Amino acid sequence: MDWKIAELKELEDKIWRCTACGTCKTAYDYGPPPTFGEICPAGTEFGFEGFMASKGKIAFARGILSGELPWDDELLEAIYKCTICAGCQNQCQLDHKPYIPEIIEAMRRKAVAEGAGPMPLHKNLLQSMKNYNNPYQGPRRVRTDWTRPFKKAGKPIKDLNKEPAPVLFFVGCTGAFNTAARAVPTATASIFQKLGMDFGILGENEICCGSTAMRVGDSEEFKRVATKNLETFKWLHDERGVKTIISSCAGCYRAIKKDYSLSSEYDKVMEGIEVIHTADYLNRLYKEGKLKFEGELHWKVTYHDPCHTGRHLNKFIIDEEGKQLWKGAYVDVDQSECLYEQPRDLLKAIPGVELVEMKRNRANSFCCGGGGGVMTGFGEWAAKNASLRIQEGEDTGAERMVSICPFCHFNLNEGAKRIGSQVKVHDLTELIDQVLVGRSDD
Amino acid sequence: MSELSSLQKQHAPTITDAGKVDSVLRELRKIVGESNCTASKHIRYAYSYDLSFVKPKLPDYVVMTETVEQVQELLRFANKEKIPIVPYTAGTNIGGLTIPERGGILLDLKKMNNIVAIDPESHVAVIEPGVSHAKFADALYKHKLRFGWPVGPPSASVLACAISHGIGGLNAKYGLNSQEITSMEVVLPTGELVRVGSCAIRNDAWHSCLPLPQLDGLFKGWLGSSGVVTKIGISVHPIPPLLKVFTVSCENVEDMYSYMLNLSNYEMCDDLTAVSWWLAQVPIPYPFKPKPNDAPEWFSFATTTSWTEKEREARTEIWEKVFEEEQEKGTSIKQTVYPEEALRGRTQLPSQVVGSTKNYCKQGGAGISWPGTFTPAKVWAPVYNKWKDILIAHNLSPSVRMSMYRGVHYGMLRAMIPFNKQSDEETENARHAIVECLKVDLDAGGIPYKPPIDFANEIIKRADPGYLELLRRMKKFLDPNDIMNPGKLGI
Ligand SMILES: Cc1cc2nc3c(=O)[nH]c(=O)nc-3n(C[C@H](O)[C@H](O)[C@H](O)COP(=O)(O)OP(=O)(O)OC[C@H]3O[C@@H](n4cnc5c(N)ncnc54)[C@H](O)[C@@H]3O)c2cc1C
Ligand code: SF4
Ligand code: SF4
Numbered sequence: 035m036d037w038k039i040a041e042l043k044e045l046e047d048k049i050w051r052c053t054a055c056g057t058c059k060t061a062y063d064y065g066p067p068p069t070f071g072e073i074c075p076a077g078t079e080f081g082f083e084g085f086m087a088s089k090g091k092i093a094f095a096r097g098i099l100s101g102e103l104p105w106d107d108e109l110l111e112a113i114y115k116c117t118i119c120a121g122c123q124n125q126c127q128l129d130h131k132p133y134i135p136e137i138i139e140a141m142r143r144k145a146v147a148e149g150a151g152p153m154p155l156h157k158n159l160l161q162s163m164k165n166y167n168n169p170y171q172g173p174r175r176v177r178t179d180w181t182r183p184f185k186k187a188g189k190p191i192k193d194l195n196k197e198p199a200p201v202l203f204f205v206g207c208t209g210a211f212n213t214a215a216r217a218v219p220t221a222t223a224s225i226f227q228k229l230g231m232d233f234g235i236l237g238e239n240e241i242c243c244g245s246t247a248m249r250v251g252d253s254e255e256f257k258r259v260a261t262k263n264l265e266t267f268k269w270l271h272d273e274r275g276v277k278t279i280i281s282s283c284a285g286c287y288r289a290i291k292k293d294y295s296l297s298s299e300y301d302k303v304m305e306g307i308e309v310i311h312t313a314d315y316l317n318r319l320y321k322e323g324k325l326k327f328e329g330e331l332h333w334k335v336t337y338h339d340p341c342h343t344g345r346h347l348n349k350f351i352i353d354e355e356g357k358q359l360w361k362g363a364y365v366d367v368d369q370s371e372c373l374y375e376q377p378r379d380l381l382k383a384i385p386g387v388e389l390v391e392m393k394r395n396r397a398n399s400f401c402c403g404g405g406g407g408v409m410t411g412f413g414e415w416a417a418k419n420a421s422l423r424i425q426e427g428e429d430t431g432a433e434r435m436v437s438i439c440p441f442c443h444f445n446l447n448e449g450a451k452r453i454g455s456q457v458k459v460h461d462l463t464e465l466i467d468q469v470l471v472g473r474s475d476d
Numbered sequence: 477m478s479e480l481s482s483l484q485k486q487h488a489p490t491i492t493d494a495g496k497v498d499s500v501l502r503e504l505r506k507i508v509g510e511s512n513c514t515a516s517k518h519i520r521y522a523y524s525y526d527l528s529f530v531k532p533k534l535p536d537y538v539v540m541t542e543t544v545e546q547v548q549e550l551l552r553f554a555n556k557e558k559i560p561i562v563p564y565t566a567g568t569n570i571g572g573l574t575i576p577e578r579g580g581i582l583l584d585l586k587k588m589n590n591i592v593a594i595d596p597e598s599h600v601a602v603i604e605p606g607v608s609h610a611k612f613a614d615a616l617y618k619h620k621l622r623f624g625w626p627v628g629p630p631s632a633s634v635l636a637c638a639i640s641h642g643i644g645g646l647n648a649k650y651g652l653n654s655q656e657i658t659s660m661e662v663v664l665p666t667g668e669l670v671r672v673g674s675c676a677i678r679n680d681a682w683h684s685c686l687p688l689p690q691l692d693g694l695f696k697g698w699l700g701s702s703g704v705v706t707k708i709g710i711s712v713h714p715i716p717p718l719l720k721v722f723t724v725s726c727e728n729v730e731d732m733y734s735y736m737l738n739l740s741n742y743e744m745c746d747d748l749t750a751v752s753w754w755l756a757q758v759p760i761p762y763p764f765k766p767k768p769n770d771a772p773e774w775f776s777f778a779t780t781t782s783w784t785e786k787e788r789e790a791r792t793e794i795w796e797k798v799f800e801e802e803q804e805k806g807t808s809i810k811q812t813v814y815p816e817e818a819l820r821g822r823t824q825l826p827s828q829v830v831g832s833t834k835n836y837c838k839q840g841g842a843g844i845s846w847p848g849t850f851t852p853a854k855v856w857a858p859v860y861n862k863w864k865d866i867l868i869a870h871n872l873s874p875s876v877r878m879s880m881y882r883g884v885h886y887g888m889l890r891a892m893i894p895f896n897k898q899s900d901e902e903t904e905n906a907r908h909a910i911v912e913c914l915k916v917d918l919d920a921g922g923i924p925y926k927p928p929i930d931f932a933n934e935i936i937k938r939a940d941p942g943y944l945e946l947l948r949r950m951k952k953f954l955d956p957n958d959i960m961n962p963g964k965l966g967i
Contacts, residue, residue: 047898050896056629057629063828064827064828066617081512082519083584102517103518127829360839
């Protein structure tokens with residue numbers, strides 16, 4: 035399987051489209067009314083221009099390419115102090131816009147390839163991936179611990195290694211191994227069961243999607259797990275009748291949809307398989323009138339858009355042939371795949387729930403601070419950043435913050451603890467599970 | 477960019493031995509704390525260049541201050557040690573003005589970003605240097621107030637723009653943004669804190685620089701070379717509900733000037749601007765592309781705001797009268813529809829799209845510079861015609877803007893020149909063309925604003941010796957050790 039993953043040098047012409055105007059430093063919309071907010075977690079925390087948004091990261095990229103910035107510990111740390119949230123990308127309008135996260139990751143790939151990167155804590159994570167096929171040093175058998183209550187209740191979850199089913203629930207490592215985030219797969223599976231869906235999991239045979247490896251610049255490790263996963267998906271489709279892969283994890287979802295498409299075999303392997311996030315899947319059912327809610331949740335909630343289900347799913351229209359503008363020109367952005375409205379529509383549908391928006395939302399959502407390897411590499415800062423987001427939620431008067439990513443879930447919880455906030459963090463599936471009427475209850 | 481290291485050697489800072497570097501950093505840490513100062517190369521590197529043709533140069537340190545006291549302490553220290561200080565807020569001035577000529581300390585003021593006060597009754601706000609146009613717009617709108625927003629990046633500083641004689645969307649009505657400054661608080665290069673304007677007499681009175689002697693002039697247009705401004709009072713204005721933009725086109729610059737002169741006599745516009753065909757394109761064509769024969773060469777938008785329908789009608793009546801008069805003169809004036817995206821970029825300010833340089837640089841590449849000038853309106857046409865020849869000869873678009881300031885006698889004449897900064901030759905080509913244009917303008921009575929050193933040198937060549945001597949004396953008086961943004965004034 036060939037992979038088209040760009041080296042920094044290949045992106046040099048793009049890097050030279052940046053004017054250093056600094057517009058990427060703030061989320062601002064004319065309105066009216068005009069709205070303004072900080073958008074870069076790294077810039078907010080560290081301040082210096084190099085840390086600030088794509089303007090700063092592109093300065094590093096130029097210096098690395100020209101040889102003026104040789105690797106040293108501080109430079110390395112600076113390129114890893116970025117959550118790859120793409121908040122900066124959302125502000126830029128020039129031809130390199132579609133490639134901004136790619137440029138940041140390509141710097142990291144170069145660091146890894148040249149033996150300088152990643153950060154020491156990332157090395158542990160990557161070693162764990164090699165040893166255990168997950169970044170949490172979790173033994174294989176622990177991967178299914180969250181399924182025990184289902185077995186106990188006499189509702190075991192199907193093992194796709196043994197039986198066929200049209201739907202694969204791709205659990206993801208965070209939901210499986212991170213005890214605080216286990217509520218996410220648990221609620222998801224419970225919902226699927228209530229809906230009477232024929233679905234299964236890969237259980238102990240599931241391996242990491244590779245998202246974190248890719249984000250921290252280890253494209254070799256990413257390719258290893260991604261290739262294996264693609265082969266598994268093909269097998270599941272051919273041998274087990276899988277037609278849909280559902281994920282409740284923003285990171286896995288983004289990886290399978292976007293990172294895996296860098297494989298030369300992607301279209302062939304994924305033919306006949308749809309990849310969908312749980313929130314999107316449930317919203318479709320809701321629109322078809324297939325979700326029924328009972329009881330009320332008298333909660334005032336705010337919704338946090340994970341970067342990976344939001345702006346990371348932007349599709350950029352590029353004039354590849356030079357027919358419209360010029361060769362390589364960025365033409366427009368198509369946001370139709372970003373999951374902005376689906377989770378909100380579901381929240382609004384839950385009886386009793388009052389949804390209030392944070393100032394920075396949708397495409398200008400402020401990252402929780404956990405992405406891009408930051409939660410592993412710089413846990414203290416990740417939690418500090420999450421507390422800023424929790425505070426923003428608290429300022430709306432909301433008592434709960436809902437999201438659709440176990441990674442955000444964990445990190446936002448850390449943020450809430452850090453500032454002693456009363457705001458409780460939930461995954462959307464937890465709310466739905468509480469009020470969903472099961473088919474047998476009908 | 478590869479020239480950076482050798483350039484750095486040429487302009488080697490005074491601080492060369494490692495021991496001294498460490499002792500400077502130690503001192504800086506004492507003043508602002510460890511996380512607010514650095515000598516790391518990658519951090520300095522990100523401050524070594526901007527969008528302009530000015531060659532990159534590294535500062536030796538970068539410092540972020542959070543309080544006025546820290547600024548004072550820093551300047552006292554730098555003055556004692558004779559270390560250059562370059563004030564910085566966002567570095568978007570398009571003139572290399574925050575690229576250090578002699579190394580030293582780059583003073584990033586972005587963390588001093590408080591909107592100290594907005595007085596919706598008196599229409600005055602007090603702000604710190606790090607307040608961006610985006611933040612200010614958000615805060616002012618809550619009081620239904622507005623300001624003369626530039627077409628620059630929303631993340632850039634309101635204060636830096638105003639003290640640099642910035643230009644905004646209300647210039648035809650209220651004058652330059654520097655004319656809106658009502659009081660100032662400044663740390664002198666020797667560390668003393670001073671105030672000018674009403675706040676010098678009573679601590680909380682920020683309403684006016686007049687009728688006191690205008691000492692605010694010591695800190696406006698000095699390119700950060702006379703002190704660090706830590707607060708300004710600034711006029712803000714109510715937002716009238718009704719907007720009407722009158723748009724016309726003309727075949728040539730002479731006809732456009734005639735219209736603008738006529739209309740500006742009535743002093744009824746917020747902004748009265750004309751742009752050449754090349755500047756009306758989104759983006760500016762790069763390299764030069766000929767204008768289609770059937771397209772007019774000039775477009776103008778006259779932005780007016782009114783409180784009532786009747787007022788709007790009265791403005792419309794005046795505008796129609798002007799338009800008819802221009803037609804009767806036999807000029808090529810026509811009513812026109814200004815391209816929508818370009819018009820949005822002029823009237824919906826601050827603008828994320830225009831600020832991100834899309835309208836200017838999207839085709840050209842990473843660079844943009846300008847001969848940006850205040851030029852007597854009556855020479856706009858001849859200067860433009862010469863600029864056009866020079867720019868086209870350099871294969872660059874004559875993307876020129878003319879804006880009438882308050883009154884009728886002068887205004888902005890500016891050519892926005894994007895270029896491919898990845899290429900040294902193309903950068904030099906743009907620089908050469910722009911400096912040639914500037915000379916033409918200076919010789920016609922224009923003066924460049926936010927001038928890069930290439931321009932400053934041309935100004936100095938033509939300046940009256942008495943003016944130069946006064947400038948030198950004032951600089952020496954304020955900044956005896958020449959630590960503040962040294963070299964930028966060209967003296
Ligand atoms: C696309 C584009 C369009 C633009 N359009 C306009 C326009 O319409 N009108 C306009 O006026 N400008 C325009 N600009 C220029 C610039 O964006 C503005 O002038 C801007 O507000 C400057 O702010 P800054 O924070 O970037 O200042 P900087 O570049 O950081 O600083 C500007 C100057 O002020 C000095 N300085 C900064 N802070 C202080 C301080 N506290 N005390 C003393 N000196 C200080 C610096 O040393 C420097 O000399 C444009 C720029 C771009 C990129
Ligand atoms: S990345 Fe885009 S918005 Fe940011 S400085 Fe560069 S050109 Fe401007
Ligand atoms: S991706 Fe996010 S954290 Fe990284 S530079 Fe951009 S805005 Fe900052």
